[in-house]
Amino acid sequence: MTLPLVTALLDALEEPALLVEGERTEAANDAARALLGPRLVGQNIRFAIRQPQALDAILSGRTGQFEVLGIGGVERSFEVSINRLSPTLLLVRLVDRSARRAAERAQVDFVANASHELRTPLAAVLGFSETLAEEGALPESIRRRFGEQIHTQAQRMMVIIRDLMSLSRIEADRFSQPSGRVMLADVLREAIQAAAPLAAEKNCQIMLEADQSLGTVQGDLPQLRQLVDNLVGNALRYGCSAGGKAVEVRLERAGEWQRLCVRDHGEGVSPEHLPRLTERFYRVDDARSRDSGGTGLGLAIVAHIVERHRGLLEIRSRPGEGTEVEVRLPAR
CATH class of the missing domain: 1.10.287.130 (Signal transduction histidine kinase, dimerisation/phosphotransfer (DHp) domain)
Known part of the structure; x- marks a missing residue:
């Protein structure tokens, strides 16, 4: 098999693939160049792969499969597959694990x-x-x-x-898109009514502003109820800890989306915590969360419900300024 033909076959592979002869990279497909750099071909393989275990296997011509950390990033895991095409030519494939x-x-x-x-x-x-x-x-x-x-x-x-x-x-159920039709405005009113005892306990008022002209969204009614209950409950528990404050709930159209925003005026969250708020059991303050009855799963559940509904989730917060959670669901 000629080198141009092998190179063409490399380009047909989705995973990064290299042809290595001795210490020289003879060919690389687009995926390999995207992972390891654009100037691979004609260079010493040491410039492309610096992970010791993988580099040693390639330079010694040892065929087989093994998994390593440290190619394309410290935490990235790749399965390295080395096959011999001729006495001096190796095919090296990198499958992202x-x-x-x-x-x-x-x-x-x-x-x-x-x-x-x-x-x-x-x-x-x-x-x-x-x-x-x-x-x-x-x-x-x-x-x-x-x-x-x-x-x-x-x-x-x-x-x-x-x-x-x-x-x-x-x-x-995350791969099966819901098939029901749900009026989000009705779900909001039911959730606010159900949260009235907690709001009274926290001495906190819930302000609802919903566009009455909005139609339905495609969704799973029990899951959307749970989503709203979790957002309103979180805002009351953590945004009204001092009492005498308000939680604002808005529902409006935003282009092809229905946008739900739940905002509180509590202590807020520091920026370093924001990326982890939807992780299971992650808490900004363990003691405060347990005292409020939280399990650390509320926002994880919200994130999975939004994902199943093909929606978008964004959390904005600053210490001392409160927190706003925005959920966008397709209007149709």
């Missing part, structure tokens, strides 16, 4: 975090129940207080389990 590794890490982190979140209330339940089960009379006030703590911690575990199951169901 970063997404798979990230998913595996996320799964491990998810199990670890879920176990940690459940361990704390479970330990409290076990401790109080063991005390109640011991022989000997306890004062009625202590017995009642222990019973209330067991009930509170059991409820907390139920909320965590409920949110975990909800997140699992949403993730399972």
Whole structure:
């Protein structure tokens, strides 16, 4: 097979691919040039690949497959495949495994975090129940207080389990676009009515401004209810901690989108936290979140619902200025 023909075949591959003879890069496809630099061909392979394990295998002519970190980025994971085309010519292919590794890490982190979140209330339940089960009379006030703590911690575990199951169901459906028709304005009114007790507890007013001329969006009604409930609930819990403030909820048309904005005037969030707010169990302040009844899953659920509905999510916040969450859903 001639070198021009092999080069043409390289260009047909989606993954980065190189032809290496000795220490010289003889050919590279577009994906390889995008990953490793535009001036690969004719250069020493050391200028393209500096990852020690991969470079050693290529220079020694060792064929096979192995996975390495550090090609094209410190955290990127690639499967390196080396095949011999002639006594001196090697075909080197680089298959990006970063997404798979990230998913595996996320799964491990998810199990670890879920176990940690459940361990704390479970330990409290076990401790109080063991005390109640011991022989000997306890004062009625202590017995009642222990019973209330067991009930509170059991409820907390139920909320965590409920949110975990909800997140699992949403993730399972993320590739199937919803087929129902939903009036977002009606969902907002129902959510605000349901949040009235929490608003009263926080001494916080909810201001609703909704364009009554808006039609429906294509969506899953229970999931959109959950999305709005989570956004309004978060704004009340964390944006009205001082009391006497307002949460503003707006629904309007923005071109081909229906735009929902929920804004509070609370403490706000520092910029370094914003990219991680939709991660499972991520909390800006652990103690404050638990005291408010949060599980650390609310915005993760919101993000997955928005993704399933082919929408857009943006969170804007500054310390001392409050937080605004914007969700855009296709109008048609």
